Amino acid sequence: MAIGYLTIQTRTAHDALPLSGVSIRILDAQGASVYELTTDENGETRTVPLETLDKNFSLSPYYSGIPYANYSVLARTAGFNSLYVSDIPIYDGQRAVLPISLIPMRERQRSPIQAEIYVGAPAISLSGPRSQEGPSGAPYVLRQVVIPDPITVHLGPPSSAAANVQVSFPDYVKNVASSEIYPTWPASALTANIYAIITFALNRIYTEWYRSRGYGFDITNSPAYDQYFVHGRPIYDSISRIVDNIFDEYVRREGQTAPYFTSFCNGTTATCSGLSQWGTVTLAEQGLSPLDILRSYYPKDIEIAQTDIKTGILSSYPGSPLRMGSTGLDVQTIQSWLARIRRDYPAIPAITDPEGQFQNSTQAAVTKFQSIFNLAPDGIVGKSTWFKLSQIYTAVAKLSELNSEGNTLGIGTVPPSSVLRQGSRGQDVITLQYLLNVAAEYYPGIVAPAQDGIFGSGTQQAVIAFQRIMQLNADGIVGPLTWQALYDVYLGADQNVPSPSPNPGTVQYVVKAGDSLWLIAQKYGTTVDAIKKLNNLTGDLIRIGQVLTIPVSGTPPYTEYTVKAGDSLWRIARQYNTTVEALMNLNGLTSDLLMIGQVLKVPIG
Secondary structure, rough: OOEEEEEEEEEEEEOOOOOOOOOOEEOOOOOOEEEEEEEOOOEEEEOHHHHEEEEEHHHHHOOOOOOOOOEEEEEOOOOOEEEEEEEEEEOOOOOEEEEEEEEEEOOOOOOOOOEEEEEEHHHHHHOOOOOOOOOOOOOOOOOOOOEOEEEEOOOOOOOOOHHHEEEEEEHHHHHHHHOOOEEEEEHHHHHHHHHHHHHHHHHHHHOOOOHHHHOOOOEEEEOOOOOOOOOOOOEEHHHHHHHHHHEEEEEEEOOOOOOOOOEEEEOOOOOOOOOOOHHHHHHOOOOOOHHHHHHHOOOOOOOEEEEOOOOOOOOOOEEEEEOOOOOOHHHHHHHHHHHHHHOOOOOOOOOOOOOOOOHHHHHHHHHHHHHOOOOOOOEEEEEHHHHHHHHHHHHHHHHHHHHHHHHHHHOOOOOOOOOOOOEEEHHHHHHHHHHHHHHHOOOOOOOOOOOOOEEHHHHHHHHHHHHOOOOOOOOHHHHHHHHHHHHHHHHHHHHHHEEEOOOOOOOEEEOOOOOHHHHHHHHHHHHHHHHHOOOOOOOOOOOOOOOOEEEEEOOOOOEEEEOOOOOOOHHHHOOOOOOOHHHHHHHOOOOOOOOOOOOOEEEEE
């Protein structure tokens, strides 16, 4: 039996806030519990091994079964609704990173609700037809090829009433690739498919394929019309690493700017005039490069181009990587971003280098940031790390601004009595837009409107999306029921979402009914004495509503491995992508002698 791996990350608000102490249960296909885990200060579990099928099954288009094992995950924590993610494919030798986005309970909500996400089979194994339509002679709308950040995805066919979600462009591409094909394929096949996925999406953006037709989104998740996207699914490391390197590169014809319309299908149960996904595997096994594979399906004069134009980025990538010895304003920029992000992610070490000088502590902070956000932890700020730093800085800063803005607006606890609809203006519209922005931080199906005091179409779409989620009459009119639901969401988030601590290495915790110092200490992996000392408590008495500062040390970044016959430190190190020296240091070994049945700690990351 082969082995795959799974890491769970529980965060909220577009990665703006990690959720520590979340109870995670991993279940097998029969519903039996395999692991009981708890997330650390970064909202992450340790990486665990899971049994699955040999990867050779996923390399053959003729295998009629599923070439992986399915697992499910249940995530629960106090003050939040639960989430159950089912049918998660685990592949031989691949690590899957599952993002868990928990939604805070609303004000007056008596018990948590369990939401569900079904992941299921990738599109490569589905038999449905693909009839992707492209811009055959259609006029191009944009003058330049732009990386949209975020990209707005419609979770259904174009004309359906499904929700829209916004995700960063690299995360979108990683999701689509993980949803379309098998991550066990050769690197050249994966890269060719990812180029096709990137270019297909950029073609939709460049031609405003849906926007020009009056839709409020950039692309759908329907493989019949576009490419498959499963919101909330796991991402595989083999795919993630490739996307980080090429997310701003695309396919075009020589002498042209426009992204080529890179249609594709699996090439077995569905055929098309574009790329055959299964065919890329055969060509990769023959030694063809990604570009040669693409030229086997698209015109021979196609080339790979890069665009430097990205929306939603605070500052343009300097063009060359920042590393040890780099100096200047760009270094100072990333140092300031990391310092702010560290307030929410205290595992990132403090930067003590002079401003604008990339020295040891800056490298250590960058490396830890990369490890937390699934980037190659090399301590170098290339384009993918710069992009992610900008994205996370924007997310944590926005959440902080929203929290303080509520006090400035005087939101209070009593909703306005006005009835608002499209065309309304004034202070109550600003309050409405603010509340929708807060809701959009926790509910992915709400696209945050601009806070301009004008009830336009963007605000109306956000209201309708909110009403659907709250199971209200989705008429786009804000009356008493919608106002109350908005306030319930706002007040519930204020009560249940932990505030980032101004002291990294700690979190702020609001005492709830039934709490005790012992229970809180168990939840955060600390001691009663440590909590008492940090909060200057002389006794064990605490009161509901009291804010405590809790020290968090996090879960050690390792998994456990039981030595089997034929194992050696070198073989285990190679299997887990680590070193013999790291294994010996972590386990206090003085020689490479192993015993069958011995349990080793294996570093992760």
